[in-house]
Amino acid sequence: MSSQTTVIITGANRYIAPPTPPHYFMNRTHLTSSRGIGAAILHALSTSPPASLTPLTILACARSPPSSPPPTTSNSAQVHWHALDISSHQSITTFAETVRTDLAPSGVDILISNAGVNLDLDGKQGIEPAEKTLATNFTGTLGMMQTFAPLMRRPGLDGLGGRSRIVNLSSVGGKLSSGPYGKEIAARLKGAGKVEDVEQLGREYLEAVRTKSEKNKGWPVGKNYSVSKALLNAATEVVARDNEGVLVNFCCPGWCDSDMGRLIGQPGKSNAEGARIPLKLAVGDIGDVSGKYFENESVHGKGSGKISEW
Ligand SMILES: NC(=O)c1ccc[n+]([C@@H]2O[C@H](COP(=O)([O-])OP(=O)(O)OC[C@H]3O[C@@H](n4cnc5c(N)ncnc54)[C@H](OP(=O)(O)O)[C@@H]3O)[C@@H](O)[C@H]2O)c1
Numbered sequence: 264m265s266s267q268t269t270v271i272i273t274g275a276n277r278y279i280a281p282p283t284p285p286h287y288f289m290n291r292t293h294l295t296s297s298r299g300i301g302a303a304i305l306h307a308l309s310t311s312p313p314a315s316l317t318p319l320t321i322l323a324c325a326r327s328p329p330s331s332p333p334p335t336t337s338n339s340a341q342v343h344w345h346a347l348d349i350s351s352h353q354s355i356t357t358f359a360e361t362v363r364t365d366l367a368p369s370g371v372d373i374l375i376s377n378a379g380v381n382l383d384l385d386g387k388q389g390i391e392p393a394e395k396t397l398a399t400n401f402t403g404t405l406g407m408m409q410t411f412a413p414l415m416r417r418p419g420l421d422g423l424g425g426r427s428r429i430v431n432l433s434s435v436g437g438k439l440s441s442g443p444y445g446k447e448i449a450a451r452l453k454g455a456g457k458v459e460d461v462e463q464l465g466r467e468y469l470e471a472v473r474t475k476s477e478k479n480k481g482w483p484v485g486k487n488y489s490v491s492k493a494l495l496n497a498a499t500e501v502v503a504r505d506n507e508g509v510l511v512n513f514c515c516p517g518w519c520d521s522d523m524g525r526l527i528g529q530p531g532k533s534n535a536e537g538a539r540i541p542l543k544l545a546v547g548d549i550g551d552v553s554g555k556y557f558e559n560e561s562v563h564g565k566g567s568g569k570i571s572e573w
């Protein structure tokens with residue numbers, strides 16, 4: 264078994280390189296402030312990798328990754344940037360092929376699917392923003408799970424308690440209580456037996472948006488983001504059941520000071536605080552918990568989360 268641990272982070276965004284090596288101070292790309300939860304996760308893992316998981320190779324993914332060479336952030340963690348648009352099936356499969364053949368031929372240990380969009384406040388209505396939102400938050404994140412679950416190292420590393428990990432960034436918006444959902448739709452989301460069942464629900468939602476019949480069909484109106492995360496939650500539970508050798512969990516990071524968080528006011532939490540739950544699910548001791556949703560007691564909570572109902 265290789266001693267290298269490989270973690271993939273989607274939507275890792277731009278990132279402030281630490282003070283070494285000095286020439287990075289000359290590079291504007293690396294001076295750009297980090298702005299999302301993905302960047303905070305990347306920062307935490309690259310600057311303080313858990314000793315039991317070193318050496319750590321971080322495949323930091325972004326739609327537009329920095330063009331300059333990746334920084335060497337610590338002796339025990341290496342960051343490599345890769346282009347990845349999770350809303351594109353082609354982009355996912357191209358990246359996966361590189362991972363399988365070159366970057367991590369002995370297997371991936373951790374996938375943190377952080378990339379997400381919230382277009383609900385952009386002022387546009389109709390099918391286009393609905394499709395774009397689901398293509399990233401639901402089918403894109405599902406595509407990452409389905410593509411990378413077979414590439415995950417089994418058994419997992421001792422430092423991970425023997426189980427590789429998948430962590431999806433969902434949202435409190437994905438809870439059924441943030442609907443309203445009709446009884447039948449809610450039951451189908453909660454009781455999905457196969458990924459295809461959830462994909463069918465996604466198609467039905469888009470058809471309801473197209474025909475402006477969301478309310479009649481039991482969907483919330485004008486809440487593409489919430490619906491996309493509810494579909495993601497349902498799909499994550501199914502993928503967890505289908506992949507017993509991997510711990511597959513999902514969470515709400517809380518209301519954080521990112522571009523997305525600031526869409527609805529001034530969040531009370533930093534992105535580093537928002538990274539706590541996903542980091543626990545990715546590298547912490549979580550026993551054999553899989554298929555569970557984690558959150559804090561409120562979106563302002565700064566803890567590392569507990570299992571909750573969605
Ligand atoms: N902030 C909050 O309060 C909050 C609350 C609940 C849940 N969340 C969830 O936490 C996650 C991170 O959100 P955030 O607050 O950090 O948002 P953010 O600042 O808007 O960052 C989102 C990240 O996702 C990337 N992304 C978007 N579409 C993508 C695609 N198709 N392919 C690859 N990357 C893509 C963005 O990349 P670009 O740089 O290319 O745009 C960016 O790095 C999301 O899943 C979000 O739903 C956030």
